[in-house]
Amino acid sequence: MPKVKSAPKGKKITLTAAKNSIRITFDGRRRLDLSKMGIAVIPKCLLKLCDVEELDLSRNIIQKVPNWIQRFQNLRFLDLHSNQIEKLPESIGQLQNLLHLNVSNNKLTAKGVPMELCQLKNLRQLNLGLNAIDVLPNTIGALKELKEVGLFDNNFTTVPPSILKLPKLKKLNTKRNPILPTKEQLEAEQQEAIQRVANLYLVSEKNLCSPCVTKCQAERSKQNKLNNIVIPMLKKPLFTNVLTSNSIAKEIQDY
Template sequence: MGIAIFPKCILELADVEELDLSRNLLRKIPNFIEKFQNLMWLDLHSNQLDELPAAIGTLKNLTYLNLCNNKLTTKGLPEELTLLKNLRTLNLGLNCLETIPTTLGTLRELIELGLFDNSLTLIPKSVKKLPKLERLNVKRNPLPEFAKEDEPIDTVKRIESLYLVEKKDLCNSCLEMCQGERDELHKLEDMTPGPSNKPSFPSLITPNSTAMNNQEEWRIKDNNP
């Protein structure tokens, strides 16, 4: 049986950089969470949380926040969440969210965002256009088909390194590989779908399972024994 109340004794560890309270029965996160100013990694997945305190926004060094598999509603997400300017990974999957605040688009450092298994019917453009976002998971939401297909994340625009060489500098095996890729591309270009066919785009993140088995997808490192 997990803990149901955030233990005050944990304040003695307020200088830690990582805190894992996942797989418990926590219903509330107390305001004294603001004492953990060095915190960079916070895992609260698989609890009973239905809201977050405004004090969460004081954790300015936080880069990883896992809130997957709770009972969070849209009203339970405080506006102060957008103050986490260094946040790179945010997992809100397996909750009760009906909408996503457009203000999440201010989290400019966000690289991974999990919104799977909610009740979302729209993903704000401000969120989809986050400049560093590489992986977005919106699986198993009641999104309209056009919303699922609209504007997939353009990884070409965000490529970090591009190497261009002249054809004469390529070895024979590289030339054969490039020719094969070119042939495949021509085949795709020749396949002109009818008006009823819709293009499909692969999802960007393999979702967590029902939070127990595949949390490693979102956890930065394994639990310590």
């Protein structure tokens, strides 16, 4: 019989310990900081503190976010990054006042991102980086207030169209995803390479100085490499209307 993998044993947090972890932010909000505590299971005693406006459970070993997270109706900031979460509960969509959601560096896949995220109408920042997501629900496009989205270090082969249509989007980080260039982009690169060659003049190598010979050899190598990549890819069907990785993005900070 195969050995069943046991859940990690984490530190138990008492209500008293949780109360002692509440801080007042510079703008007067109550912040419950339980980060880096070795927590494996979010304790139900936190329901006694569900009026907090910020909840930081990052850098623990949490595998599951309980459905009762919806009771935290005052939450504006929820940080769950760097845990072992595989799925977000549908009830997370009930956090109507949430402005910032960070679930980066977990074990989320496409199945772990619920359609109910679209109910977070006030969300400004969404960080899904460092997971294993390859597609997002189209309902993400309903988050009209989103300004920053982190999708870096996932498995996207295209930039989600619903994200690109967000009216207030200012930062989109898609770095280190296997995003394919469009046929139009490949053709443009090839045309640029052809134009560079057209502007060259043939001269005998013996009439060139050593640095010029080195530069010409580097250009020839670059051209050959481009032809080996571009020409075969032009013969294959590619995704259309796709932006290249990080084409409209800068690295977004942890928040």
